[in-house]
Amino acid sequence: MANVTAAMVKQLREMTDSPMMECKKALVEADGDIEKAVDVLRKMGVAKAVKRAGRDTNEGTIATHISEDGKVGAILELTCETDFVGTNPKFTDFAAELAKVVAQNDPADVEALKACAMGDATVADELTEMIHVIGENMKIARFRRVSVEDGALSSYVHLGGKLADLAWFSLTKAETAQSDAFKVFAHDVAMQVAAAAPVAARREDVPAETVEHEKSIYMAQAAESGKPAFIQEKMAVGKLEKFYKEIVLTEQEFIKDSSMTIADYAAKVGKELGDTVKVEGFVRFAFGE
Incomplete structure (x- = not known):
């Protein structure tokens, strides 16, 4: 009987995308012949993934996971072939488990x-x-x-997993993360990210080239007015301020209460809890982006 090596098992796994133990069994049965082992797997019904590997995966879900202490989070997009499977609890639960593995292991890539x-x-x-x-x-x-x-994360999943995000915050007191007021605030901000699609969390996080591009457009528009240069500059700066209020998360109006911005909301919650609460960043996944 041929000696089945780990390298042979690895090669068969890569060829068929089949579980390791099944590959080993097939190689033993095929007396170490890789091609015969593929046939063994196919007869066992295990190598079905070989045929499926080329199929398009245009449906799926986005899942998130946050550790119990709120300090580590992960977001993951898992694709499949049909919307029927994309909303199947077995599939969505698997995506959530994968997000948990990402949070716990911090892998570099897929x-x-x-x-x-x-x-x-x-x-x-x-x-x-x-x-x-x-x-x-x-x-x-x-x-x-x-x-x-020194902070915590929150997540929000929308549209049955077609849109999701993580938002993170800095705090000066560890107990703040466990308070109901902070949890409501953090959830609201994560929901804002999903709904309002900001470009950056803070003004300083907006890419310089984006700012320059917008300002050049506003300056060109102002030049059409025929007004003095210093007035044109003021007009462009005014439009740029409006631009920031639309795309910067902390400067956006809170969707549940337009009388305050997200930064105002953070200050309000911080004052209530005797802490300094700041929105530090977010990552937003829209399915298929």
């Missing part, structure tokens, strides 16, 4: 994530198993992990 442990197997094994069970091709499209030292 391949590194696939190599992470998930239960008694790896993410790659579990993904292949899910493909077999559900009967559709699936892919991990992208993910992002965020961690904070």
